[in-house]
Amino acid sequence: MSEPIKQIVILGGGTAGWMAAAALAKALANSGAGICVVESDEIGTIGVGEASVPGLQAFNAFLGLDEREFMRSCQATFKLGIEFVDWGALGRRYMHSFTGYGLAAGSRQFHRLFQRFALARESLGKTISFDDYNLGALAGRSRRFLLPTAGASSRTGNLNFAFHFDAALYARHLRQYAERRGVRREEGKVVAVQQHAESGFIEALTLADGRRVAGEFFIDCSGFKGLLIEGALRSGYEEWSRWLPCDRAIAVQSGNTESPLPFTRSTAQSAGWIWRIPLQHRVGNGYVYSSADLDDDSAEKQLRLHVQNGALSEPRRIRFVTGKRRRIWDRNCLALGLAAGFLEPLESTGIHLIQSSLLRLISLFPDRRFEPAEIDTFNRQTDEEICDVRDFIIAHYKLTSRQDSEFWRRCGAMEVPERVSQILQLFAATGRLTTRPEQLFTTQSWLAILYGQGSLPRGFDPLLAPMPDADLEREMAAVHQHLQHAVSAMPDHAEFVSRYCAAVAPPNP
């Protein structure tokens, strides 16, 4: 017989904590389970993380949030993808767009045509850009945006998009949502964790003023230190710095010098990369770098040179170790967000991993027996998802041909995980990819970085061999023209945002 959980305790009120509170308040609305969030004003939140992947639309829809209201209250703009500058080689730029390549109604896999075309051009000493055949990349380049509509050209299809937003305001928005649905909040610093003497199950948290918060299921959203999953349960940490050498970040906010772009920009530097995320009211900037190659003061200097229009905030220095907990769910404690692990924000995946862990938790929601098979299933699926994202990020570094610093020489020469080398080898030989549909980054994303960073396969689809060169040339030109034409009919992104979801005023501090 089932023994339902009556009390859930979420430790931490950052993005992870309030996403968990909102999602569980919605999913467990009629279960009778109480939900309590414990957070400490003294400790605060990490306060960075402002770009998403398209999946956030589904999470907001699951909660029933109104999109315009969400965008207004979080100073959000639309994100069509990420522009990578100087990654493959100095002077090279490309877009990892969320929208597919070619024409939506095309009957062949468009990239197979592109491969053949690119190889033909290469033999003439010419290079072509994959971006020229992508609706999102072309719209981004022209700073245009249009929401998906039934009326969009059936040939070019719709733009796929994510958001840039202020994550602290998002947490505030979700807090209001959760509190309206009965979630209780306890402010205070946890100083002790009580565990069952034999099983080690967590029973209660003690706050600095002596208050005791008891529960049956604990969600650890306490940030990097993982107060419950590591501090109490000693789950262990699997480190990945041999593939992802960056271990520091400096984040700073600046004013808008131009109307917000509909994409994030990541510009590679001598020992890492700098992000630029345009919101309605300001720009988020940060430098992710390797402390073995660059000291903190020099990194801050480089970042300040890069930031346009002056800093609005004191630069914030953050240390991290790339990797994940060995058991993200251990006994009656599940870790979420930074407490579960950390991957550098190159592809803006932190918030997505919180969201997908939450949806997985809801589908495998335990009772008080905490069935080990259920927990193992959760851990296996979550590990697989995180490793897929990790591999995709590693590929960005591996695929460089930069030789101008020790950092990039090391990245280009490093041994990558077996899973990554299999993908790269197959692509190099045949132009084929072996991603799975359930992966966050599927074929389109891998192609964007492979072509964007200068990889061209040796072979192309044998089924395309009989196509005459002139037909291929005509088809490629027609695709580009159709996409370009569709983009020219779209409104300017900044204008669209101000009409659709302009924030009423700058947020209160």
Ligand SMILES: Cc1cc2nc3c(=O)[nH]c(=O)nc-3n(C[C@H](O)[C@H](O)[C@H](O)COP(=O)(O)OP(=O)(O)OC[C@H]3O[C@@H](n4cnc5c(N)ncnc54)[C@H](O)[C@@H]3O)c2cc1C
């Ligand atoms: C440099 C950087 C850039 C990032 N960029 C992105 C991005 O662009 N996109 C993206 O999706 N993700 C990004 N992320 C990840 C994203 O910021 C995090 O996933 C997200 O903010 C979740 O943080 P959190 O809630 O887990 O932790 P935190 O924000 O650190 O919150 C921890 C909470 O725990 C509480 N707490 C801790 N200890 C105690 C205690 N003893 N007692 C009581 N309360 C306690 C704190 O008060 C706080 O409320 C980035 C991360 C970093 C470091």
